[in-house]
Amino acid sequence: MRNLFDDLPDRLPGERVDVIVDAPGVRIERIVSTGQMTPPGEWYDQDADEWVVVLRGRARVRLEGEPDARDLYPGDHLLLRAHVRHRVEWTDDSGPTVWLAVHHR
DSSP: OOSTTTTOOSOOSSOEEEEEEEETTEEEEEEEESSOOOOTTOOBOOSSEEEEEEEESOEEEEETTOSSOEEEOTTOEEEEOTTOOEEEEEEOSSSOEEEEEEEEO
């Protein structure tokens, strides 16, 4: 992939994750969502920190223990610390939401 906006589908049955860099201590991914969300009652709980930024589209992310979910628009980013449970409540279903995710230790 030469450009983060190459080959963006209008619809996907599940999120698409393209690994851009996979090296000791860091993994960088492009994630494409087309309306996907974390299933009800489920949470992500990761072993590494993850920094994410929305490049296109929009989404809502909830971190366990925070009173309100966070609406994310292009340019919005957040740091998900290891073992801080979180979930994606929705992603834009009118077009692809493109995320850049950096997993690091």
